[in-house]
Amino acid sequence: MILSRFVIGVAWLAGSSLALAQSPQMATLPLNDLSAFRKPTPNWRIAGDAAADLNQKNVMTAKSGTGMLVNLPSPKQTGMQYDLLTNLEHGDLDLEMDYMMAKGSNSGVYLQGRYEVQLMDSWGDKTARVGGNGSVYERWDEKRPDGQKGYEGYPARQNVSKAPGLWQHLKVSFQAPRFDASGRKIENARMLRVELNGVTIHENVELSGPTRGPLTENEVAVGPLRFQGDHGPVAFRNIRYVTYDKPRPELMNLRYTVYRGRFEKEADLGNTPPEAEGPINLLSANVTRLPNDFLIRYTGTLRVKEPGEYRFNLGAPGGGGQLRINNNIVVKPGGGNLRGSVTLPAGDLPFELLYTKFVSWARPGLGLAVAGPGIREFVISSPVDGGNDETEPIYVDAPTNTVLRSFMDIPNESGQGRRTRVTHGVSVGSPDQVHYTYDLDKGALVQVWRGEFLDTTPMWNNRGDGSSRPRGTVQRMGLPVLFVGKLSSQQAAWATDTTGSGYRPKGYVLDENDRPTFRYMAYGTSVEDAIRVADNGQGVRREVTFRNPSADLYARLAEGTTIEPMPNGMYMINGKSFIVRVEDAGGATPMVRSVGGKQELLVPVRGGKLSYSILF
The missing domain is CATH 2.60.120.560 (Exo-inulinase; domain 1)
Structure with missing residues (x-):
């Protein structure tokens, strides 16, 4: 008997957890x-x-x-x-x-x-x-x-x-x-x-x-x-x-065969004697006591009652795996994302799964999840119990006003692709369960959120990557840009960096309640930026003080796809995502302008102070 040839590489060094499959197409209630x-x-x-x-x-x-x-x-x-x-x-x-x-x-x-x-x-x-x-x-x-x-x-x-x-x-x-x-x-x-x-x-x-x-x-x-x-x-x-509402597929007549050896490269197992073999009721890595350097072949029948496209998610910690159904390879070896999809007819279909283990520090484990037409994703194997142990999360709460510096990653608006990393982020937490992140590198309010404070697992687990993550519901303010700027015309784009602004950060000072006020210089103007939790935890209030403001200086309060003026100095941002309420514009009149396919809420800097709230 000749087994399918099985190519494995270092890309198999993946964790044991089964990530959720791509969500099925949702219907819309008209x-x-x-x-x-x-x-x-x-x-x-x-x-x-x-x-x-x-x-x-x-x-x-x-x-x-x-x-x-x-x-x-x-x-x-x-x-x-x-x-x-x-x-x-x-x-x-x-x-x-x-x-x-x-x-x-x-x-x-x-x-x-x-x-x-x-x-x-x-x-x-x-x-x-x-x-x-x-x-x-x-x-x-x-x-x-x-x-x-x-x-x-x-x-x-x-x-x-x-x-x-x-x-x-x-x-x-x-x-x-x-x-x-x-x-x-x-x-x-x-x-x-x-x-x-x-x-x-x-x-x-x-x-x-x-x-x-x-x-x-x-x-x-x-x-x-x-x-x-x-x-x-x-x-x-x-x-x-x-x-x-459709019946799940079932695995039947399962058998396993264990082979001893280190199968990292292409292998033909036709003449390799098995270490152990026999029937099994459920896919599991527990059919062998070998801790490492083995391959298990599972064969059987997948009974499919509902024809259509099926999605498979294979977890094979400490090595790799391959899935073949109805004589077609569904999950290919050679990558860390062990997923595949196939259109299956109704009936009893041949099933083969290979799992190899060659990483000594990982525990053996195996998991297979499947989703299909009218079938929510479910684990058709025993739960994955091997591979890397899941990391215990490291949370930071804010029972008092709390300041923590870290990197902070900002997703792209599409939710896809590379994130923007804020390298000089300061996250400020409050017992009112309203928190924010400030970018010291640009004098920018990055995001506000409600709920628990920070997940610092990425920063402090093992060697860490220096970043933390908000734990509550986040309202982001767009990519960080300098709060103040000058415009050569009403249609000029707002600067995306501090070049030419003379920006110089001067850190922050804490008040008697450990709340920071940020300080910097820009365009020859001295700026103090105090962000506090609004009354009753309804958002944050920002009071910015300007000393010796230069001429033609603007403050950029918000950007969005839409900005809708409302009564009482309020503006609805991004189709009712959050509200900006201007409380003191120093005698100036706020303006909404459209530029680059977006809208911006600007205030000319006229007096010594500007105060507004972000309600969310």
């Missing part, structure tokens, strides 16, 4: 009208835009158009009959959407109409709580004593909520309850993962039954999405989903 919903009540409407006031409770306005779902209930519209149910019924589901809360408003999205992820205006709350934004709502039992009627509620890991009137982003991976042939429940529903504004707030939360106020108390295999409609104004857009 919002051109209300036909995607069952018997909508008058509080629900389709709109082209929505807006909420930062200062007025339960006030939201909607503009005509399509693409947005808006709930505007009256105080008299109370009760479940004002909720909105989809025609779509689902079991396992990945759900993703944007939503906007009015000030003081309350809503929720119920998976299968029974398990609620709470939507709430929790802006400014220092801690997350059951009933707060992003929480998995509690169950309820009127028979329990007072104070104990609510139970099994799960607050978000941290409060990463944004301000009323800003768009927030929710992602939910839901696993429906399982039932046997007689209809008896054999497995509880789970929130596999919930992300709010880019931050994981729940993982693998088991739901023993419906949360409070379900569509019905019974649990089912499939049910509709339900949007709460009687607790306050809320808007939704970009509602997308993937349903998983």
